[in-house]
Amino acid sequence: MNTDVVATNWRKVSVTFRKQVSDGAYGTEAAEVYLEDYINPRTNGDLDEQIAQDLLDEARDLAHRQLAKSPSERVRKAVEVYPLPPYIKRPDDVDDDDMPLDWPPKAG
Secondary structure, eight states, X not given: OOGGGOOTTSEEEEEEEEEEEEOSSSOEEXXXXXXXXXXXXXXXXXXXXXXXXXXXXXXXXXXHHHXXXXXXXXXXXXXXXXXXXXXXXXXXXXXXXXXXXXXXXXXX
């Protein structure tokens, strides 16, 4: 989008996502992504929340993909996505970043 032609009455929606992972050697590696979009003032305001969620999903994906390229094996492993085993029901209202580090629990 060419921001030179964006009128001042357009609504700006922006998100920032930051993921920080320990490298296991007293250091951390982080990726931070900032995305923004402009919404036509003639559209319904309810669209803002959906666009923000879409931007956040994209920012999260970009940050995780960047960390997955880390030279540190521990950082790469920390951002791997694992499917949940069938015996575990994940809460629907919890974000991945809010889950405990030992989630999912081991079968036992």
